[in-house]
Amino acid sequence: MRSPAIMKRISLLLLVALLFSFSPAFAADDKAIVRFGDLHGEVNVRPNSEDDxxxxxxxxxxxxxxxxxxxxxxxxxAILSFSDMSTFVMKEDSVIVLDIANEKNTKIGLVAGNIWVNLKKMVADGSMEIEMSQAVAGLKGTNITCSTRGGEDRIQVLRGIASVLIKQTQQRIEVKEGEELIVKSGGKTEKIEIDVAAEQKKWAEALSRLGEEIQMNEIPDALRGILDSEGSEFARINEIFRRLIAMERVDPESVMEIRMVAERFVGVLLEDALILASIRRKVDAALQAPDITAANRVMLAGHLKNVAAVMARQQGYQAEIAKIMRYQFKTSSVTEDISAELEMLRTELAQATADVDAVRAVLSASPAGQTQDWFKDSTQACAAALSALDQLQQKVSELLSRNPTSVELQAILKRIADQRNSIATMIRSLAVVEIDSATITEFSQIDDVISNQMVVLQNEIAAFNSLGGATLPEKEKRFVSSVKVLDNFAKVRRLYLKAQRLYQTTMKAASGAKFRTAEMEEIEQTWQNISDRFQQLGAVSTELESNIADLESQLSTYLK
Structure with a gap:
């Protein structure tokens, strides 16, 4: 039987061989470390040592x-493609400086703006760093964004891990997936949680340009290139994986390395998927051309079929890579039997989010019409869940530190992080403007008064309409009756204007809320009733004002 030391050496050598096999993939005659993959608008280049x-x-x-x-x-x-297959996407108003004297130790100086980085491969003993004004981000994971503006640096980890060195304090902070580190002048730091999906959407337009440079006649070669590169890399990863699982014991370092390599391959699949989407959009647009020939239509249909085939292959790779990343290797270190702790942690996680799940169920159905108290109670339930998840996260992290290769514990941590992001988003959506009971009561009273005045006015209008005759006393009586009606209408109008101001103020305050409360709907319905009644009275008042004008004219004739 091989000794543990020999087994460890073999497994490490296998991983080193795998990492070295990820050789630069530009072209045999292209030794450039980095080149432009796409450009749009105006992009400028100069030696950093010279002026503008x-x-x-x-x-x-x-x-x-x-x-x-x-x-x-x-x-x-701009999109930059590196020889190690890393991709940098620069947004507008950004400035970077290339430090690529040593291909293995690449450093990008981010002077201003925003960049998105997808680290797909890294040669053995290599490093990739992003240097900003306040911090230096070392890429351990696969996908991060960096921005610097006004003396403040921000590092977001969308997938994987980043190790950030704070220049002022020389403190090193690890930033995990779903986290953002804010570094201010003086070395002050703040770490916050982010919604990864929402942050990726902010880059959707810039990332959609991946593959834009591929011409129609280059599509077959591009698809073959994606198939070949993905196939060869997956074969290498899978070969090492098969050898490791065949071993009696595997050291934890090798387990962590194979998972990191597998995660980087996920970055390959992600970026290739964006390129495939770009190709498909280009082909779809060509198919919509009014003057397309039959031969070209057949060719384009073939392209779409081939794109679909490559996407299907990618889905297969994703499923297999997920299995590799979840696999629990037989490690050489002594591990605890944590099955009981795992069951307890899963139970605690379910209990911590039980009330939130009930809130989520209402939100996914139709939360409109829920009372203000429900939104307040739901917000408190979410806050309590976040507190419970914080405690649970600490407990899981402590257990994971003793069992670093436990896939189950890593999965629980991921679920906790996902729940925290989801609940934080939910709390923001639950924010509603509270309408105090006095406002609701005042609205109701105005509605009642206008309703009563409606009856009074209808009676007065009926009395007015019953008056007739051509004599002077009869006309005077009709005139007095119409004035009385209009006087009562003026009182109602003042109430209406008061209700209108109250309604507009209330609705303006509540305009930013995502959901409408039962109280808001009550105010809305009451206002609708008030508005409808007033519109009816308004039509009558207009007619009465016309009648008064006629009566005044007739009376003035008699009084002369």
Whole structure:
């Protein structure tokens, strides 16, 4: 039987072989470390050592060298493709400086703006860093965003892990998936949780340009290239995985490395999926051309079929990679029997989110019409759940520190993080403007008064309509009756205007709320009743004012 030391050495050698097999994939005759993958708008390049007069207009074929400064102007952007298959996406008004003297130790200086980074491969003993004004982000994971503006740096981890060095204090902070680290001048830091899906959407437009440079006649080669590169990388990962699971014991370092490599392959699949989506949009647009020939239609239909086939293959890879990342290896370290603790943690997680699940069920159905008290109680339930999840997260982290290869504990931590993000979003949506009972009562009273006045006015109008005759006393009596009706209408109008101001103030305050409470709907319905009644009275008042004018004219004739 092989000794544990020999087994550890074998497993590490296998991983080293795998990592070295991820060789640069540009082209045999292309030794560039980085080049432009896409450009739009105006992008400029100059040596960092020169002034702005040295800037030149960048094109796709513009070579990029060590210490080059790249600047995107408003409504512009750039995609950089690295030889290690990493991808950088620059948004508008961004400036970076390339530190690529050593291919294995790449550093990008982010001077201003925003970048999105997808680290898909890394050669053995290599590193990738993003240096900003206050911090340096070292990429351990696969997908992060970095921004710097006004002396404040922000690092978001969308997938994987980043190790951030604070320049002022030399403190190193680990930022995990779903977290954002804010670094301010003086080394002050703040870590907050983010909604990964929402943050990815902010980059959707910029990322949609991945694959834009692929021409129609290049699509077959591009699809073959994606199939070949994904297939060969998955085969390598799977080969190492099969060898590791065949071993009697695997050291924890090897387990962590294979999972990191697998996670980077997920980054490959993600980016290739964006390229495939771009190709499909291009083909779909070509199919809509009014003058398309039959031969071209057949060719384009073939492209769509091939794109679908590549996507199907990707789904298969994703399923297999997920199994590799979840697999619990037989490690050489002594592990605890934590089955009882796992069951208890799962139970605590379910209990911590039970009330939130009830709130979520109402929100997913139709929360409109729920009372203000329900929204208040639901917010409190969410806050209590977050507190319980914080305690549970600490408990799971402590247990994971003793069992670092436990897939179950890692999965529970992921579920806790997902729940925290979901609940934080839910709390924001539950924020409603409370309408005090005095406002509701006042509205109801105005409605009652106008309703009563409606009856009085209807009676007065009926009495007015019953008056007739052409004599002077009869006309005077009719005139007095109409004036009385209009006087009562003026009182009602003042109440209506008061209700209108109250309604507008209340609705303006509540305009930012996502959901409508029962109290808001009550105010809305009461206002609708008041408005409808007043509109009816308004029509009568207009007619009465016309009659009064006629009566005044007739009376003036008699009185002369």
């Amino acid at each position: 007069d040295a800037y030149i207009f960048a094109e796709l074929k513009t070579p990029l060298k060590h210490d080059d400064r790249i600047k995107t102007l408003p409504k512009s952007g």
